[in-house]
Amino acid sequence: MLAGILGTRFAPRAVREASFECEVTMSIADIKKSAEQKMQKSVEALKHDLGKVRTGRAHTGLLDHLHVDYYGTPMPIAQCANITLADARTITVQPWEKKMIAVIEKAIRDSDLGLNPATSGDVIRVPMPALTEERRKELIKVVRHEAEDARIAVRNIRRDANDHLKKLLKDHAVAEDDERHAQTDVQKLTDRYIAEIDKVLAAKETDLMAI
Numbered sequence: 001m002l003a004g005i006l007g008t009r010f011a012p013r014a015v016r017e018a019s020f021e022c023e024v025t026m027s028i029a030d031i032k033k034s035a036e037q038k039m040q041k042s043v044e045a046l047k048h049d050l051g052k053v054r055t056g057r058a059h060t061g062l063l064d065h066l067h068v069d070y071y072g073t074p075m076p077i078a079q080c081a082n083i084t085l086a087d088a089r090t091i092t093v094q095p096w097e098k099k100m101i102a103v104i105e106k107a108i109r110d111s112d113l114g115l116n117p118a119t120s121g122d123v124i125r126v127p128m129p130a131l132t133e134e135r136r137k138e139l140i141k142v143v144r145h146e147a148e149d150a151r152i153a154v155r156n157i158r159r160d161a162n163d164h165l166k167k168l169l170k171d172h173a174v175a176e177d178d179e180r181h182a183q184t185d186v187q188k189l190t191d192r193y194i195a196e197i198d199k200v201l202a203a204k205e206t207d208l209m210a211i
Contacts, residue, residue, distance in 0.1 A: 027168060028182045035161040035186055039154050039193040046150040047200055050143055054113050055207040058091045058128045060084065068100065068107045077104055091126040098122065136208050143208070147201040151194055158190040 051061045060083045067074040077083065081095040081104060093108070095101050105124050108117045117126045131139070162183055169179040 028165070028174060028178060031161050031164045031168075032182065032185055032189070035157050036189050038157045039189060042150050042153040042157070043193055043196050043200065046146060046197060049146050050200065050204045052113070053139055053143055053204065053208075054115070054128070055131070055139075055204075055210065057207055057210055058085050058087070058089050058126075060091060062091065062113065063093070063108065063126075066107050066111055068103050070100070077107065080104075086125065089128045091128075093117075093124040093126065094122060095124070131208070139208050140205055143201060143204050147197055150197045154190055154193050154197070158186055161186045 048065075052065055054062060060078075063077050063083060066077050068077055068080065069075075070080050077093065080097070080100055081093050084092050084094075086092045093104060095104055101119055101122065101124065105117045105119055108115055108124070108126060114129065115126050116129070117124050119125075165174075165179050165182050165186070168174045169176060174182075
């Protein structure tokens with residue numbers, strides 16, 4: 001109450017220190033929260049990019065990034081058609097409107113996925129071409145490169161977070177122990193998300209090597 005009447009500047013010492021500690025805690029918390037959110041986005045971006053790399057197996061997410069013109073508005077195929085799996089190597093696409101059949105088939109054929117869809121009645125069938133051994137090895141190099149870029153992004157986020165923490169220490173805004181503990185927490189986040197990247201990569205490599 002006294003702090004509210006007089007303001008923090010004229011509040012008793014204990015009140016001023018409590019207010020300062022709360023502000024400092026939030027600063028460190030904000031830095032860690034921001035770092036974690038950015039690391040999570042890096043992992044999600046990797047998943048999205050790897051999802052566009054075609055394997056020998058069919059999966060509906062392969063078409064997620066493809067859009068078609070729907071009454072003048074670009075729209076994901078999944079929002080104007082049902083996408084399902086006919087079998088392990090075939091995706092089926094059933095547009096909700098007949099006039100979209102040719103449009104969707106063309107979008108799939110013209111994409112960078114190397115697919116050759118064929119329409120049968122109201123359904124577009126999209127078979128997954130078998131990958132040659134040479135092509136599999138090329139794609140594994142690609143996905144490993146993407147994963148390494150994601151690791152670098154996570155490490156850069158760690159560096160930026162630590163730089164912010166060091167600045168707080170330099171400005172005497174935090175105690176040395178608090179800054180050191182915060183850096184330890186940031187390292188734990190880094191280890192966790194790099195492990196997640198490794199897990200995503202391993203799953204993709206398994207798909208690429210599956211016959």
